[in-house]
Amino acid sequence: MKILTTERLILKPHTMDNLNKMNEWENDPELIYFNDDDPFTYVPPDLTQRYLDRVINSNDSRIIRLAIHKACDDALIGFCSLAELDYYNLDCKLGITIGDKTEWGKGYGKEVVGELLRYCFEELHLNRVEAEVFSFNPRSQKLFSSMGFTLEGRRRESVFKKGEFADDLIFGILRREWESL
Numbered sequence: 759m760k761i762l763t764t765e766r767l768i769l770k771p772h773t774m775d776n777l778n779k780m781n782e783w784e785n786d787p788e789l790i791y792f793n794d795d796d797p798f799t800y801v802p803p804d805l806t807q808r809y810l811d812r813v814i815n816s817n818d819s820r821i822i823r824l825a826i827h828k829a830c831d832d833a834l835i836g837f838c839s840l841a842e843l844d845y846y847n848l849d850c851k852l853g854i855t856i857g858d859k860t861e862w863g864k865g866y867g868k869e870v871v872g873e874l875l876r877y878c879f880e881e882l883h884l885n886r887v888e889a890e891v892f893s894f895n896p897r898s899q900k901l902f903s904s905m906g907f908t909l910e911g912r913r914r915e916s917v918f919k920k921g922e923f924a925d926d927l928i929f930g931i932l933r934r935e936w937e938s939l
């Protein structure tokens with residue numbers, strides 16, 4: 759897997775150096791609220807270590823997981839993935855988290871999604887990229903809409919959060935739509 763770069767970021771494979779921050783983010787209730795449909799539970803460091811070990815040593819071609827670092831000082835600020843890579847139907851699911859909340863709203867999310875889309879369409883030759891966003895996550899909805907994704911549908915009341923049901927929104931972008939942006 760090659761390293762991807764943007765104006766301000768480097769997207770590169772995880773290393774064990776990421777353990778502390780990844781564990782901190784796995785234990786951040788706000789991040790879990792937006793990212794996960796399981797209830798929040800404490801994740802001990804050794805579980806994160808085993809997870810990272812699997813990620814670092816994986817040779818599964820159906821998923822690419824990358825750490826997001828700032829180019830200026832190499833600081834780890836988040837992580838992203840291309841999952842369910844399907845080289846027959848030519849599609850995948852994109853996931854992104856800027857775990858360092860002091861870095862939200864600075865355009866890093868758009869930079870990451872822009873580069874992942876370029877990689878998917880230009881280098882992996884995919885036809886479609888999908889993203890799932892909870893209905894209570896306007897920041898992420900704005901991110902995908904502003905990067906050219908279309909809201910294609912919703913799984914109604916498929917997530918139970920804070921005592922209420924919420925929808926899971928499906929966003930998608932096709933190669934031809936990305937090319938005409």
Ligand SMILES: CC(C)(COP(=O)(O)OP(=O)(O)OC[C@H]1O[C@@H](n2cnc3c(N)ncnc32)[C@H](O)[C@@H]1OP(=O)(O)O)[C@@H](O)C(=O)NCCC(=O)NCCS
Pocket residue numbers: 789792793854855856857861862863864865866867868869890891892895896897898900901904
């Ligand atoms: C969602 C997330 C990846 C966005 O990354 P980011 O770097 O904060 O976003 P950006 O600065 O690139 O901004 C993306 C868009 O969101 C908009 N935005 C920023 N804060 C917002 C807010 N509070 N409400 C609505 N829109 C907001 C920005 O204006 C921008 O759109 P625009 O350029 O068209 O104006 C990041 O906030 C995050 O990791 N959140 C927690 C986990 C999460 O939600 N992951 C995604 C799960 S699908």
